[in-house]
Amino acid sequence: xxxxxxxxxxxxxxxxxxxxxxxxxxxxxxxxxxxxxxxxxxxxxxxxxxxxxxxxxxxxxxxxxxxxxxxxxxxxxxxxxxxxxxxxxxxxxxxxxxxxxxxxxxxxxxxxxxxxxxxxxxxxxxxxxxxxxxxxxxxxxxxxxxxxxxxxxxxxxxxxxxxxxxxxxxxxxxxxxxxxxxxxxxxxxxxxxxxxxxxxxxxxxxxxxxxxxxxxxxxxxxxxxxxxxxxxxxxxxxxxxxxxxxxxxxxxxxxxxxxxxxxxxxxxxxxxxxxxxxxxxxxxxxxxxxxxxxxxxxxxxxxxxxxxxxxxxxxxxxxxxxxxxxxxxxxxxxxxxxxxxxxxxxxxxxxxxxxxxxxxxxxxxxxxxxxxxxxxxxxxxxxxxxxxxxxxxxxxxxxxxxxxxxxxxxxxxx
Numbered sequence: 001x002x003x004x005x006x007x008x009x010x011x012x013x014x015x016x017x018x019x020x021x022x023x024x025x026x027x028x029x030x031x032x033x034x035x036x037x038x039x040x041x042x043x044x045x046x047x048x049x050x051x052x053x054x055x056x057x058x059x060x061x062x063x064x065x066x067x068x069x070x071x072x073x074x075x076x077x078x079x080x081x082x083x084x085x086x087x088x089x090x091x092x093x094x095x096x097x098x099x100x101x102x103x104x105x106x107x108x109x110x111x112x113x114x115x116x117x118x119x120x121x122x123x124x125x126x127x128x129x130x131x132x133x134x135x136x137x138x139x140x141x142x143x144x145x146x147x148x149x150x151x152x153x154x155x156x157x158x159x160x161x162x163x164x165x166x167x168x169x170x171x172x173x174x175x176x177x178x179x180x181x182x183x184x185x186x187x188x189x190x191x192x193x194x195x196x197x198x199x200x201x202x203x204x205x206x207x208x209x210x211x212x213x214x215x216x217x218x219x220x221x222x223x224x225x226x227x228x229x230x231x232x233x234x235x236x237x238x239x240x241x242x243x244x245x246x247x248x249x250x251x252x253x254x255x256x257x258x259x260x261x262x263x264x265x266x267x268x269x270x271x272x273x274x275x276x277x278x279x280x281x282x283x284x285x286x287x288x289x290x291x292x293x294x295x296x297x298x299x300x301x302x303x304x305x306x307x308x309x310x311x312x313x314x315x316x317x318x319x320x321x322x323x324x325x326x327x328x329x330x331x332x333x334x335x336x337x338x339x340x341x342x343x344x345x346x347x348x349x350x351x352x353x354x355x356x357x358x359x360x361x362x363x364x365x366x367x368x369x370x371x372x373x374x375x376x377x378x379x380x381x382x383x384x385x386x387x388x389x390x391x392x393x394x395x396x397x398x399x400x401x402x403x404x405x406x407x408x409x410x411x412x413x414x
Contacts, residue, residue, distance in 0.1 A: 002126065004307070004308075005121075005308070005309065006117065006118045006121040006122070007118075007255075009255040010118075010252075010255065010308075010309045010310070010311065011308060011309060011310055012310060013310070014304075014310055014311075014312075017255075017310070017311065021258050021283070022051065022052060022053065022057075022258070024283050025051060025057070025258055025281060025283065026048045026049060026051055027048075028281070028282075028283055028285070028288050028290070029043060029046060029048040029051060029060075029288075029290060030048045031087055031285055031288055032087060032288040032290055033046070033048070034087075035087035035088070035288075036084060036085055036086060036087045036288055037080075037084035038063075038071060038083060038084035038085050039084075039085070039288065039290060040084075042061055042063075043060070043290070046060065054260065054269060055269075057258065057260070057281065057291070058260065058262075058267060058268070058269045060267075060290060060291050061267065061291065062262070062266075062267040062279055062291045062292075062293045063085075063289065063290065063291060063292050063293065064292075064293035064295065064322075065103075065237065065292070065293060065294060065295045066295065066322065068083060068085075068101070068103045068237070069101045069102070069103060070083075071083030071084065071085065072102075072103065072104055081096065081104040082104055082106055082287075085287065085288075085289065086106050086286060086287050087285060087286060087287070087288050088106075088108060088286045090106075092108070092109075093106050093107060093108055093109070093286075094107050094108060094109035094113075095107040095141070095144060097139060097140055097141040097144075097236060098139045098140070099139075099140050099141075099236045103236070103237075105141055105236040105237060106286065106287055107141060107144060108286040108287075110286075111148070111151075111152055112148050112149055112151075112152035113148055113239070113286075114141070114144070114145040114148060114149065114234065114239035114240060115149070115239050115240040115254055115256060116145050116146050116148065116149025116150075116232070116234065116239070116240050117148075117149040117150075117152035117153050118149075118240060118243060118254060118255070119149065119208060119230070119232040119234075119240055119243035120146075120149050120150060120153055120155070120181075120208055121153060122230060122243050122244070122245040122252075122307075122309075123179070123206050123207070123208040123228070123230040123243075124179075124205075124206045124228060124230075125150070125153055125155055125178070125179055125206060125208075126153065126154075126155075127153055127154035127155065128154060128155065128156075129153075129155050129177075129178040129179060129206075130155065130156045130157075130158065130175060130176070130177040130178055130179075131146070131150045131155050131156070131157050131158065131177055131178070131179050131180070131181055132158045132160055132168070132171070132172055132175075132177040132179065132180050132181070132182075132204075133146050133147055133150070133157050133158060133159055133160055133161075133181050133182070134160050134161065134162060134168070134180065134181065134182030134183070134186050134187070134190075135161070135162075135181060135182050135183075135210075135211075136161055136162050137159055137161045138161065140236060141236050142210075142211070142234075142236075143159065143161060145234060145239065145240075146181045146208075147159065149240075150181075158171060158175055158177055160182075162182075162186065165189060165190065165193050166193065166197065168190060169190060169193050169194050169197055169199045169201065170197075170199065172190070172194070172199070172201050172203070172204065173194070173199040173200050173201060176203035177203060177204065178203060178204070178205055178206060179204065179205065179206035179207060179208070180204055180206070180207045180208075180209075180227075181207070181208045181209070182209065183209060183210070183211045183212050184207075184209040184212055184213075184214050184218055184229070185212055187207055187209065187222070188218060188221075191222075191225065202225075202226070204225075204226075204227055205226060205227060205228065206227065206228050206230075207222065207227050207228070207229045207230070208229075208230050208231075208232060209229060209230075209231055209232075210231060210232045210233065210234060213317070214229065214231055219247065229247075230243070230244040230245070230247070231243070231244045231251065231316070232244065232251070233251050233314065233316070233317065235294060237287075237289060237292060237294075238257070238280050238282050238284075238289065238292065238294070239254075239282075239284070240254045241253065241254060241257065241259070241278070241280060241294075241314075242254065242313070242314050245305055245307040245309060246305055246306055246307050249301070249305050249306060249307075249313070250301035250305070250313035250314060250315055250316065251313055251314045251315075251316055252305055252309050252311050252312075252313050253311045253312050253313065253314065254311075255311065256282065256283045256284065257280050257281065257282055257283065258280070258281040258283075259278060259279070259280050259281075259312070259314070260278075260279045260280075260281075260291070261274065261275075261276040261277070261278065261279070261298065261299060261300060262276050262277050262279045262293075263276050263277070263334075263338055263406065264276060264277045264297070264321040264322070264323060264334040264338075264404060264405075264406045265321075265323075265333055265334025265335035265336075265337070265338055265406055266334070266335055266338045266339075267279075267291065268338070268342075272299075272300045272302060273299060273300070273302070273402070274299060274402060274404075275297055275298070275299045275318055275402050275403050275404030276297065276298075276299070276321070276404050277293055277294065277295065277296065277297060277321035277404070278293075278294045278296045278297070278298050278314065278321075279291050279292065279293050279294070280292050280294060293321070294321075295320055295321050295322050296317055296318075296319075296320065296321060297317070297318040297319040297320065297321050297403075297404040298314045298315050298316060298317060298318050299314070299315045299318065299402075299404075300312055300313065300314065300315075301313040301314065301315055318403070318404060319403070319404060321334075321404065322334075323405060323406055323407040323408075323409075324407075325353055325407050325409050327353055327360045327362060327386075327388060328359075328360045328388060330386075330387065330388060332351065332353075332362075332386050332388070332407060334406035334407055336385040336386045337349070337350075337351045337364075337382070337385070337386070337406050337407060338406060339385050340364070340378070340381045340382045340384075340385045340386070341366065343381050344366075344374070344377065344378060344381065346366045346367070346368055346378075347367070348366070348367035348395075348397075348400050349364065349365060349366045349367065349400070349406075350365050350400055350401075350405055350406060350407065350408055351363070351364055351365075351382075351390065351406065351407045351408070352365055352408045352410050353407065353408065353409050353410060353411055354410050354411055355411045355412065360411070361390075361391070362382075362386075362388060362389070362390030362391070363390060363391045363392075363393055364378060364379070364382050364390050364391065364392045364393070365392075365393045365394075365395050365400060366378065366392065366393070366394060366395065367394075367395050367396070367397050367398070367399065367400055368394055368395075369394065370392075370394045375392040375394070376392075378392045379391070379392050
């Protein structure tokens, strides 16, 4: 009898998982220092043996997704399209992808390189199930990600890609796949086109979707058609990050990652329950991204899933972390605001940008009990870090929204 779990890693005791992952992480840091030129420089003074817990991990620098474009651009002349971040030679790869930016993404010649088999298994796919793959096969890796995962389970794949709706409906009606992978909106389009064409798409029983939010109404609509839907969270840099096993219980983290939630614009890890940027350290030896800032906002869900998997869970996508805002013609970065708060020991804060008439204005809202003297000091520090003046307002503890925002652009233009 097949297990409902992909492997025994999914049900490990959480402290044991943390111990094993950090043992692997120390090896990964040594690998990155020895074989990835970028990390050979940024981590040269790091003693990998001292990275024993999340506090020591948080001392390492964050590499944000936005930096990849410049890092890669700077090494084009060296025939290194990956910015010195890979630990294998380009000639040893299986595929090279190009994501918007452009950002170049490597794929090594290993089975299930992107680790999507785990998400497919949690959705209910098993050996022999035919999968209609509507993720793109053109330049970006999404199509390859899902296909490699499907093949690892033993599932044949219809490489449908995007577009050609009528042809796709005909293929589903003729081939009778058990499941769909792609965006939720395109699945809805296919089903509606199937009704229009009077095509029988009833073979579809499972769907693994990503790339877009899933409205509750759509999940209900698909359930009424007999289709069980699950979501996953993946990126072209990291592969699988999280996947759904039970609807609306959050996204279970993949077993080959160490995930942190940090304050946007900084490397400061936030406590559970706080919304912040998803920062991932992958244990992929070929592309050893250490503390990679995805630019996505989320938070950890307390407890474990009712399905029996014991890894931590993310709430799901909750917005973008890059809140850099132009004020009076100058960019203000989340890191500058966080630094102003840090110097005064302020844990909860946000900079609100407004318009007073035709002029931009900044208000630094902090959760603290303070007086005019502290307000003056905060205003002075804010001006020092951002190079612009701003007012200071004190807020009662627990009154600022827990939404991950460091900068809120509240300007209105009529």
